[in-house]
Amino acid sequence: MKIADMDLREMLSxxxxxxxxxxxxxxxLIHNANVSGLLKKELIDSLGVFTARCILTRLGxxxxxxxxxxxxxxxxxxxxxxxxxxxxxxxxxxxxxxxTLNTRTDGSDGKPLIESVWHDCYEAEQHLLHxxxxxxxxxWREVAFASGFASYVEGRxxxxxxxxxxxxxxxxxxxxxxxxxxxxxxxxxxxxYYRMESSAAIMRELNEKLISVEKRLRKKEEHFAFLEGATTxxxxxxxxxxxxxxxxMAWRVAKVDSSVLVTGESGSGKExxxxxxxxxxxxxxxxxxxxxxxxxxxxxxxxxxxxxxKGSFTGADRDRPGLFEAxxxxxxxxxxxxxxxPAMQVKLLRALQExxxxxVGENKSRxxxxxxxxxxxxNLADEIAQGRFRQDLYYRLRVIELQVPxxxxxxxxxxxxxxxxxxxxxKQMKLQITGFTSKAAAQFLRYSWPGNVRELQNAxxxxxxxxxxxxxxxxxxxxxxxxLSLRPVVSDCIRPLEEIERDYIIGVLRALGGNKVLAAxxxxxxxxxxxxxxxxxxxxxxxxxxxxxxQTGSAPSAKCKSQRPEPA
Numbered sequence: 001m002k003i004a005d006m007d008l009r010e011m012l013s014x015x016x017x018x019x020x021x022x023x024x025x026x027x028x029l030i031h032n033a034n035v036s037g038l039l040k041k042e043l044i045d046s047l048g049v050f051t052a053r054c055i056l057t058r059l060g061x062x063x064x065x066x067x068x069x070x071x072x073x074x075x076x077x078x079x080x081x082x083x084x085x086x087x088x089x090x091x092x093x094x095x096x097x098x099x100t101l102n103t104r105t106d107g108s109d110g111k112p113l114i115e116s117v118w119h120d121c122y123e124a125e126q127h128l129l130h131x132x133x134x135x136x137x138x139x140w141r142e143v144a145f146a147s148g149f150a151s152y153v154e155g156r157x158x159x160x161x162x163x164x165x166x167x168x169x170x171x172x173x174x175x176x177x178x179x180x181x182x183x184x185x186x187x188x189x190x191x192x193y194y195r196m197e198s199s200a201a202i203m204r205e206l207n208e209k210l211i212s213v214e215k216r217l218r219k220k221e222e223h224f225a226f227l228e229g230a231t232t233x234x235x236x237x238x239x240x241x242x243x244x245x246x247x248x249m250a251w252r253v254a255k256v257d258s259s260v261l262v263t264g265e266s267g268s269g270k271e272x273x274x275x276x277x278x279x280x281x282x283x284x285x286x287x288x289x290x291x292x293x294x295x296x297x298x299x300x301x302x303x304x305x306x307x308x309x310k311g312s313f314t315g316a317d318r319d320r321p322g323l324f325e326a327x328x329x330x331x332x333x334x335x336x337x338x339x340x341x342p343a344m345q346v347k348l349l350r351a352l353q354e355x356x357x358x359x360v361g362e363n364k365s366r367x368x369x370x371x372x373x374x375x376x377x378x379n380l381a382d383e384i385a386q387g388r389f390r391q392d393l394y395y396r397l398r399v400i401e402l403q404v405p406x407x408x409x410x411x412x413x414x415x416x417x418x419x420x421x422x423x424x425x426x427k428q429m430k431l432q433i434t435g436f437t438s439k440a441a442a443q444f445l446r447y448s449w450p451g452n453v454r455e456l457q458n459a460x461x462x463x464x465x466x467x468x469x470x471x472x473x474x475x476x477x478x479x480x481x482x483x484l485s486l487r488p489v490v491s492d493c494i495r496p497l498e499e500i501e502r503d504y505i506i507g508v509l510r511a512l513g514g515n516k517v518l519a520a521x522x523x524x525x526x527x528x529x530x531x532x533x534x535x536x537x538x539x540x541x542x543x544x545x546x547x548x549x550x551q552t553g554s555a556p557s558a559k560c561k562s563q564r565p566e567p568a
Contacts, residue, residue, distance in 0.1 A: 023094075024074040026066075033095075036141075037126030053140050057193040060141035064148025087149035088116065097121040097142065097173070114177035116146065116160070121173045124166035132255070137162035139173055144194070150177055159187055159194075240410035246273070246402055253400050254280035259352070261337075261397050262375040264404030267454030270375035271335060273404055278331040283371060286330030289323050294339030301344060303360050306351070312361020324357045327370045337397065338378035338389065349393045372397070407449040407456060417453060418444050421460040422472075433464060437473045443481045475510070482510055502537055505530070 014021040021028050043052035064087065071086050072079045078086050088099035098119040123139040143160045150158035157180035164174035180187065238244050253260055254277045262270045271290060278288045293301060307322030323332055340348065351357050352372060356365040374397045383389035407414065419435070426433050436444070440463075449455055459478050466476040474482060509519045520530040537543050
């Protein structure tokens with residue numbers, strides 16, 4: 001059989017129903033190419049680039065050597081006719097890459113030189129997928145495979161070096177092979193990956209990586225609330241399509257250093273989004289510092305951000321670095337950026353443009369290395385139109401904008417967040433509350449949450465404080481939730497009109513302290529009608545007729561007097 005006649009269908013043997021698969025007499029496994037990319041990423045993240053490359057290079061070399069040996073034993077005709085080209089043909093057949101192989105003589109010194117062009121190399125493709133554009137060739141396993149295969153064929157050491165790579169932006173990957181002795185000093189930097197001789201370098205990189213991982217773990221523990229026994233950040237738990245899109249964008253934004261403007265209503269989780277971006281970024285091991293610009297006067301804000309020199313104003317008894325310097329290497333989060341005065345906007349713009357700050361009372365500038373993430377609940381475009389916010393600063397801050405949707409627009413997230421806050425509180429307070437009743441959970445879904453996630457968290461905390469049993473019920477909820485406008489929020493919450501009317505009437509009675517006369521008046525129905533309906537509800541088991549008090553009932557509580565429920 002000639003090399004052109006090699007057919008993958010004849011080289012593979014397997015049971016169509018599953019089990020062991022053989023290729024040229026050796027057992028093989030079929031797995032997604034993405035798995036190899038993920039393995040490379042995990043090795044680099046865990047062990048560092050040098051150690052990961054050593055491991056993958058040695059693995060590739062051994063694979064190439066063994067493949068050549070298998071071809072010699074199981075395909076002797078191919079081996080005899082064109083063994084130099086067999087490895088390239090086999091890798092093309094098995095999907096690793098598409099190889100164009102040329103053998104020629106180098107005109108400068110007459111030494112044998114093999115050039116190979118790789119089209120669609122899987123390793124370059126996976127590197128682009130998991131790491132993005134590379135600054136140097138990255139097809140470590142494929143280059144090592146070719147070296148191992150050629151070394152077995154020639155019976156002496158042959159090494160390939162990649163000088164062009166698709167991961168760097170080239171159209172194809174290009175490699176060159178020579179005998180070890182013909183490479184000269186050019187080969188030395190590559191040999192260390194085959195031999196792993198530099199144990200000191202390995203240990204140094206591993207130690208640095210370990211320190212970085214430990215810092216990132218501490219940051220995650222500080223910044224994220226976790227479900228008991230879970231390891232998923234709050235934002236990643238999002239079920240709504242709107243929030244998933246924002247989180248997905250945040251994942252991608254975190255990998256670059258561009259300035260980010262996070263917009264959304266008050267309490268929607270803008271600072272949490274900023275922390276999420278920081279913790280998924282290469283700066284995660286460095287500080288994350290947040291400052292509320294709206295809470296400080298212009299003078300105090302300038303001193304906080306830029307620092308001050310000793311004696312620059314009354315009370316400045318020592319030199320003090322600002323937050324731009326304190327966040328060196330990390331992220332500075334400027335909340336409520338829309339509250340900053342025009343004069344302060346000019347100073348911020350200069351700091352961002354020049355990447356340097358000048359402390360109050362000093363005349364020298366200091367370079368800064370910090371990523372700036374800002375947030376506001378204002379419409380900055382309107383602020384610009386009104387002349388209250390600088391347009392140039394706006395575009396400097398808003399390289400990328402993330403709009404956090406309000407909670408009322410992502411109802412699928414309400415119950416997961418509610419349960420997460422409950423689990424956290426129960427664990428902190430060492431309580432025995434197991435969850436919410438179905439009616440209490442339904443109330444959470446029906447409420448519009450004008451205060452967004454912050455209001456939801458407060459509502460759960462209130463319910464935990466009021467709960468006397470194993471489950472939180474409707475009576476344990478804040479007044480706003482007990483006397484709310486009933487509205488269907490998602491398709492699976494649409495209910496029969498009679499059921500909505502029943503729950504509304506009961507909610508009105510509870511909000512008015514059980515006063516049936518006042519309830520009938522507020523509902524604009526006769527007292528007899530109200531009694532008839534309550535009898536029906538009692539028969540249905542929805543309420544106990546006596547639980548709502550006497551005919552006049554007690555006066556509504558002070559906290560509920562001003563919160564008359566409105567019909568949907």
